[in-house]
Amino acid sequence: MPVVCVICACPTKKSFPGIYLLYYKSVMRMDFLPGVFARGVCCAALLCALHAQEPSALPDVPLAEGSRLLTAQRPQVWAVAAGKNALGSGLPALAQKFLTEALADEQLQGDERVNAALDLSAAQLNLREYDNALKTLDSWVPKDNARGALRRAFVLYQQQRARQAAGLLERHPAEQLPQNERAWWHLVRGLVYESAGDGAKAEASFLTALENAQDSADKALFETAISRGKIISGKADPKIVDTLRAKLEESRNTPLERQLAKELAVALVQTGKKQEALELLDAQMTTTGQDEREVKNQLRLLYALIDDDNSPKAMQMLKEVLGGKGERAVQRAALYTLARAPQWQLESEGFLELLTDVFSKTPDHELADEILLLLAQLNLNKGSLEDARKAATRLLDEFSSPLQRAQALRLLAIVAMRETPARYRVAADYLNRLRAEVTQDDQKVRLSLLCADLYFLNGDYSNANTLYSELVRIENPPLPRGELLFREVLSAVRADKLDTALSQLDGARSLGDIDAENYWRAQWSFLRALQDKGKAKEAFEHLRGLLEKDSGSRLSAPLRLRLLWTESQLAMATGRTQEASQLAERLILMVDSLPKEALDQPQRERILSNALLLRAQALLDDANPKEADVAFARLRKDYPGSEACVLSYFVQARQLAGEGALAKAQQQVLTVPEKYPESQYAPAALYEAAVLSDGQGTRPAYEAAVRLLDRLARDYPDSRYVFFARLRQGDIARKLNDFAAALTAYENLLSAYPEHPERPRAEMARADAYLALSSKDPARLGAAEAAFERLFALPGLSADMRVEAGFKWGFVLEKAGNLTDARQAYWLVVSRFLRDEKAPELSGAGRYWMSRTLLQLGDLFAQQGDLQQARTAYALIVQYALPGANLARGRMAAPPKTGEETIAPAAEDVPAPPPEQPKQSEQPTT
Numbered sequence: 001m002p003v004v005c006v007i008c009a010c011p012t013k014k015s016f017p018g019i020y021l022l023y024y025k026s027v028m029r030m031d032f033l034p035g036v037f038a039r040g041v042c043c044a045a046l047l048c049a050l051h052a053q054e055p056s057a058l059p060d061v062p063l064a065e066g067s068r069l070l071t072a073q074r075p076q077v078w079a080v081a082a083g084k085n086a087l088g089s090g091l092p093a094l095a096q097k098f099l100t101e102a103l104a105d106e107q108l109q110g111d112e113r114v115n116a117a118l119d120l121s122a123a124q125l126n127l128r129e130y131d132n133a134l135k136t137l138d139s140w141v142p143k144d145n146a147r148g149a150l151r152r153a154f155v156l157y158q159q160q161r162a163r164q165a166a167g168l169l170e171r172h173p174a175e176q177l178p179q180n181e182r183a184w185w186h187l188v189r190g191l192v193y194e195s196a197g198d199g200a201k202a203e204a205s206f207l208t209a210l211e212n213a214q215d216s217a218d219k220a221l222f223e224t225a226i227s228r229g230k231i232i233s234g235k236a237d238p239k240i241v242d243t244l245r246a247k248l249e250e251s252r253n254t255p256l257e258r259q260l261a262k263e264l265a266v267a268l269v270q271t272g273k274k275q276e277a278l279e280l281l282d283a284q285m286t287t288t289g290q291d292e293r294e295v296k297n298q299l300r301l302l303y304a305l306i307d308d309d310n311s312p313k314a315m316q317m318l319k320e321v322l323g324g325k326g327e328r329a330v331q332r333a334a335l336y337t338l339a340r341a342p343q344w345q346l347e348s349e350g351f352l353e354l355l356t357d358v359f360s361k362t363p364d365h366e367l368a369d370e371i372l373l374l375l376a377q378l379n380l381n382k383g384s385l386e387d388a389r390k391a392a393t394r395l396l397d398e399f400s401s402p403l404q405r406a407q408a409l410r411l412l413a414i415v416a417m418r419e420t421p422a423r424y425r426v427a428a429d430y431l432n433r434l435r436a437e438v439t440q441d442d443q444k445v446r447l448s449l450l451c452a453d454l455y456f457l458n459g460d461y462s463n464a465n466t467l468y469s470e471l472v473r474i475e476n477p478p479l480p481r482g483e484l485l486f487r488e489v490l491s492a493v494r495a496d497k498l499d500t501a502l503s504q505l506d507g508a509r510s511l512g513d514i515d516a517e518n519y520w521r522a523q524w525s526f527l528r529a530l531q532d533k534g535k536a537k538e539a540f541e542h543l544r545g546l547l548e549k550d551s552g553s554r555l556s557a558p559l560r561l562r563l564l565w566t567e568s569q570l571a572m573a574t575g576r577t578q579e580a581s582q583l584a585e586r587l588i589l590m591v592d593s594l595p596k597e598a599l600d601q602p603q604r605e606r607i608l609s610n611a612l613l614l615r616a617q618a619l620l621d622d623a624n625p626k627e628a629d630v631a632f633a634r635l636r637k638d639y640p641g642s643e644a645c646v647l648s649y650f651v652q653a654r655q656l657a658g659e660g661a662l663a664k665a666q667q668q669v670l671t672v673p674e675k676y677p678e679s680q681y682a683p684a685a686l687y688e689a690a691v692l693s694d695g696q697g698t699r700p701a702y703e704a705a706v707r708l709l710d711r712l713a714r715d716y717p718d719s720r721y722v723f724f725a726r727l728r729q730g731d732i733a734r735k736l737n738d739f740a741a742a743l744t745a746y747e748n749l750l751s752a753y754p755e756h757p758e759r760p761r762a763e764m765a766r767a768d769a770y771l772a773l774s775s776k777d778p779a780r781l782g783a784a785e786a787a788f789e790r791l792f793a794l795p796g797l798s799a800d801m802r803v804e805a806g807f808k809w810g811f812v813l814e815k816a817g818n819l820t821d822a823r824q825a826y827w828l829v830v831s832r833f834l835r836d837e838k839a840p841e842l843s844g845a846g847r848y849w850m851s852r853t854l855l856q857l858g859d860l861f862a863q864q865g866d867l868q869q870a871r872t873a874y875a876l877i878v879q880y881a882l883p884g885a886n887l888a889r890g891r892m893a894a895p896p897k898t899g900e901e902t903i904a905p906a907a908e909d910v911p912a913p914p915p916e917q918p919k920q921s922e923q924p925t926t
Helices: 003-008 018-025 035-044 076-087 091-101 112-125 130-140 147-157 163-172 179-195 197-212 216-233 238-250 257-270 275-287 289-304 312-323 330-341 348-361 368-382 385-398 404-417 424-437 441-457 462-473 481-494 498-510 516-532 536-550 557-573 577-593 601-621 623-639 644-658 662-675 680-692 699-714 721-735 739-752 758-772 779-793 799-815 819-835 844-864 867-879 886-891
Strands: none
Touching: 003 680, 003 758, 018 758, 018 779, 035 819, 076 091, 076 112, 076 368, 076 404, 076 758, 091 112, 091 330, 091 368, 112 130, 130 441, 147 179, 147 779, 163 179, 179 197, 179 216, 257 275, 257 289, 257 441, 257 739, 275 289, 289 312, 289 330, 312 330, 330 348, 330 368, 368 385, 368 404, 385 404, 404 424, 404 481, 424 441, 441 462, 441 481, 441 623, 441 680, 481 498, 481 886, 498 516, 516 536, 516 557, 516 867, 536 557, 557 577, 601 623, 623 644, 623 867, 644 662, 662 680, 680 699, 699 721, 721 739, 721 758, 739 758, 758 779, 779 819, 799 819, 799 844, 819 867, 844 867, 844 886, 867 886
16 A cells, blocks of 8 residues: 555545535524534544534524625715715715715615715706706605705706795705705705895895805805806896996996906896807906906806806816916815816816816915815725825815815725725724714714724724614614614624623613514524533523513514524534424424414425424434434425425435445435535535545445536536535545546646635645655655645644644655654654644644654654654653554553664554544535
8 A cells, every 4th residue: 555545544444524514514504404413413424523623503593684784884885975975075976976876776775875865966956967856856755855855946946936946945944954954955045035036035045055054165156056046047127238338438447347347247148148248258358467367267257157167168267267376265166166067977087187287286276175175086986095095184184174174084984995905994993083073963873883883894893882882772873773783782792792792682672672683683693602602501591581581472473483493403502302303393383373474475484494404303313213204204395495405315314324324325415416406505415425425435436426526516617616526536536546647636626726725735635646656756755845845834724734744744754765854844843733832722633643743753763773762752642642642652662673664554553533624615605
């Protein structure tokens, strides 16, 4: 037998790890199979379960809806934030883009959707897309919403339906609006008064609007809207035009000339002579001198207001105002009029280039702060996150406007979340700073929720728990109270504060409006945490006490059934198989007796099918196969194709494997791909069937296993099992002593999966194949040595695998005659992974290879006549209670004689290592 078979295969004992790995922990991702099932499978498959880690008996949330993303994880939430920020920065086109994207996502629901629609309609109004704004409002905003009424009033005004607009404003006064929108209410009311000819009331409303404007963009918009409104709605007497013409002629080359020209231009527009007004302003601009920069900017701005301000000439006028020196108010009006131009919606790069050019030429620009904010927004839209961060950070550092600081902080948080990977803690820090600065309670609450989620995503569960605890108890929480309770309890569990979690669950009774679904999810997270800590008994007692305390009065039928289901699961987890069977039967009878309206059909089917599976499993574990067969029969008859039905074939395969009927077990699991080829468990079933065939240990069985693995790769090429199927094919080739074929299989596998997380396993197997082939091709020995040495040094590899690689590295050196280097390699393994105080704890496999290392090291010392060092190595096996302690004691009494061959036999008397623990990537999940 080639040496490789001695050092690489599990010696002397057969084992079937495939069955175990199928269920190990992965069943926790299903809805119903408990971990005790995995434990039973382990024993049934003849595994050395003494060293196996017991997985949790509880799945994530059985009988519950799918897991929900945290608010901070949902991209549409950040799209809404980006849209709101763009709108506040005076970029309605960008706001429309972000908000349209967010509203297209169906996960945006409730108040979040209404608020996003309100912001989108505001952006559309800014862009003068009045019909689109009405469509947005009609689609998502209730008619009685005050913010929606304000927007509808503005559209009515634009449609020259001022009376209806006034009626809407009266029914929804400014006091019904948030503070940041009350200025808009006064603006619209002023425009309505002006259109009705009530100039005094209009002026008063306009003044109130300007005084209450929340940011520079709003103020600039109000000023231009007021000016345009006065121009458009005003009606001049032709006699006034004649009078102004005469006065203008009399005032040529005097300080009054420019003012009279502006008044005449407005009067000309109001008498229907727009073109003459534009020509007049053009002529005035031609004659203005260098010392009249402010006047010329005013003329340019008036020209843009009278003309269509999106015309090429009007745009050029506005650019000239913005590009030079001038009065801040006039430049601000030009800046935000430009920002609202529709062409930027299609060509945002153009506006970005314009602002970049203006800022580079005039870094001390009057509007430097506002330009920086716009640059940050535009770069965010472009995807230039670093440029966006720089602009926002500079704005934050150099300017102190509270509103601009708020926009900069929000923008920096958005940038942090858009990075890959997202920087949750950085985003949380910015939002915390923003939370401290905002004054509106609703904004503080929304920011608190985002901060809590970001802490949670960053693993800072204690801080997350603190914020969730505050939110769940406020009067109007930002999410349903039950959802917040679930997050509160889950964060306490993740922070390993089970006493806190229990206290919060107990306190939930006083909150009142906790929905059954989330109450269940919160209880479940606590129960699972107890189970994961090995406290299944405490979990069982907690749940039983909960059921007795409520006695059905508070719990809905679906929730009570879920808790009863969990009770039966925990009974299984604590070894009460007979009780588990009885509880499952009780659950089935309860569901059967419930009226149709108590449970919808999908719920009824899920509960019954999985209760039948649990009962069948419990009966099998309780040595009652006949009654188990009855449960299996009903399950497969009444619920064919259900997940529980599919999994039932695996349960019976476990039972058959435990009885040694491997061929029958194989037939059971093969039922899955044959009857349910579309099932997510079909590739897992093929893999398990191959493992069972492999375990039979005959050439025909090996060949059958290879055919099954080929079928898996052919029929399910995208399955994660393909990697492990190809790996096992190489292993089977080694069992057939076809090491060349094995090497080819491993080489192809490593080439096809360069980034696979389990790649080191394939590299180890390839090195084993090199070693086996070295007997005929000595050049392969060097490749094996290099591979084992590399794996031993690989820091990301598990300690068990590194110890295995270290042993094999030393063995190859010894085989090549490099005895000094071999001793050093063996001792490196011992010193790093056994003698070092910081050495990681080894599992069964690692302890096995450590024992092999010490035996081989001791034998090597003995062969060289150093019996004291040999006995020291053997003594370490006894001292650390490693496998093979009796063999080590025998060696201590009678070490091998000098020259005696000990390499191959050394392992025969060392207990075999437990099968390799299954990797997460090999586990089927839902």
